[in-house]
Amino acid sequence: MWSAEECLRSYQAANEQYWNEHGLSMTHPSPSMGQSGATTHGQPTLSAVTAFEVLPQHDYVAKRQFQPRPSIVFRTATEPFIRLADALAGNIAGLLGRDEAVFSQAHLTQKQSLRLEIVGSRSYERQINVRSPAHGSSSITKGRLAEKIARELFEYFARYQVAPLVSSNVSLRQGTRDFGKLVLLELRHVSKSSWQPILGVLRSS
Numbered sequence: 279m280w281s282a283e284e285c286l287r288s289y290q291a292a293n294e295q296y297w298n299e300h301g302l303s304m305t306h307p308s309p310s311m312g313q314s315g316a317t318t319h320g321q322p323t324l325s326a327v328t329a330f331e332v333l334p335q336h337d338y339v340a341k342r343q344f345q346p347r348p349s350i351v352f353r354t355a356t357e358p359f360i361r362l363a364d365a366l367a368g369n370i371a372g373l374l375g376r377d378e379a380v381f382s383q384a385h386l387t388q389k390q391s392l393r394l395e396i397v398g399s400r401s402y403e404r405q406i407n408v409r410s411p412a413h414g415s416s417s418i419t420k421g422r423l424a425e426k427i428a429r430e431l432f433e434y435f436a437r438y439q440v441a442p443l444v445s446s447n448v449s450l451r452q453g454t455r456d457f458g459k460l461v462l463l464e465l466r467h468v469s470k471s472s473w474q475p476i477l478g479v480l481r482s483s
Contacts (some may be wrong), residue, residue: 330479330480335396335476338393338472340468349464349466350473352424354373361458362427363428370424391405391471408423424462431457431460435453440452462477
């Protein structure tokens, strides 16, 4: 199982890689691995205004060896995540890199699997189309991927989250009643054709 510290460490590394590869600079440092949304040595983190906790998940274990690809990270200019409710509504104008292709063109299959292993909930796997309908074998964009993930997660919580989800730092009411509190941090490559969404839960104000 990923601890909050491990999730944030991986998220932070992916975050820095994304900004370095795209020649961007941040106005604030990335989230600390201590307390998400807290200040570190007097410096505010990106999540200082909208604090969140990483939603605990078990680590999906691939059945065969594979070469993991870099995580796909989701963020706006002001927040280190994208809100799933916004993506579900198609409100992705603020998503950085929303028009970029996200999957490698080499040996790109029609479908990839999304896997959820939320602690205290049933495992979930669902295939999604990752090729662009308009460009044949080309990858879909990051914006389109965010929308697909949001729809699948909304369906998951509507169908299978039949009881409240409570852990040491996270509390979600059953079904989709707290869907507005969920945010998408990154998509982690966990097997040859499988990706695991890393989610956060906004703290109550």
